[in-house]
Amino acid sequence: MKIIAILIALSLVKIGFAADSETDRLKPALDAITADGLLAHIKMLASDEFEGRAPGSKGEELSIKYIADQFKTIGLIPGNPDGTYFQEVPLAGIKSAPTASFVVGEQKMALNYPDDYVASSARLQEQIKVDNSDIVFVGYGIVAPEYGWNDYKDVDVRGKTLLMLINDPPIPDAKDPGKLDDKMFGGRAMTYYGRWSYKYEIAAKKGAAAAVIIHETEPAAYPYSVVRTSWSKENFELDTPDKNAGAVSVRSWITLDVAKKLLADSGQDFDALKKSAISKDFRPVALKAKANFEIKQELRTFKSHNVIAKLEGSDPKWKDEYVIFSAHWDHLGKHPELSGDQIFNGAVDNASGVATLISLGRAFTKVNPSPKRSLLFMATTAEEAGLLGAKYYALHPLYPLMKTLADINIDSMNVWGKTRDVEDTSFGMSTLDDALAKRAQAQGRRQHLSRR
């Protein structure tokens, strides 16, 4: 509850309340948020009837109707200027059936799907083929001018298969080698350069044919079983006019064992290569190996939806500025490998976030005077598939992004009870830090600063 209270208080400060008598003004809003109220929304959204809330399923229909009905009941107006609570998001569902092999010299290394690797394409094509493509180890595969970092140097990797490490380079602190250098790639925290989405984006930019990420549990932050499950089910992409022709043809993960064997067969050593990759001087290493991929893809296109509501700002001067509260409504749907009813109910991730979004919307309607700036409450689709609903909104905003000051996103609420600490994972990115620090202090709580 306290975390929610902080969120609200923080937001109210940001949207133009004076510091004095703040608590009095917030009281009706805070009182409107109750554990029972939150739980009722969570129980509904996470119920079996909603089938795990997969985009494009019956679960979507039920979810977006429920959320829109709640927004309406609360008294929030439609957030889409077309007079509805919905923003259509064109999506494509892709089911990939890959075959793949590596060839080292004359030796063919057959790969078992999905135990050894996964492979798919964001391109909306029924057939993807990469033949006899040279494999190049590119370290972390990062180009980051702000850190003076370029893993590719002058090497042309067009048409090649890039073999990459997950996460970003852990650079030791020169003064204290037991620690990581906070000034390089956020120290212990993972920057965007460390994520798989970045790896596939930079591979496309470089004109590579395929990008293969070596899975390691600790730097990835999850075991290979998660990779296997999430990439072997139906995945989603935005259905763009160019059918994602700009995406890298093949995006793949392989297990650490497979990577070690491939490298050993090519006369290289994984640990030595990994070590060499933690340096600005790293250069791509061409392996004496080739990659083959053939992927058959089952495609379907459909319209999914972001749900959006608005609370108009009360100040004529400021109401054309916006603060967004967002939470993704989707979850993983059903999966045949899951035991029992095969439903990923997603109560925490992210029925709890949507319940909070609805409760926040309700709370803000109880604040008098009403916030000066306009607030948008947005439940986004297809987050689990790569933040697609949010991405679509950013590409097709309903209100000018230049006038949108902040998006406070809620992904899985604390369900463990009261906590003393507040973690500020976007520390250093905006003045919201100060507002959060102030409220945390007022509640006798400790603010942890970190960066993701």
Ligand SMILES: [Zn+2]
């Ligand atoms: Zn989530």
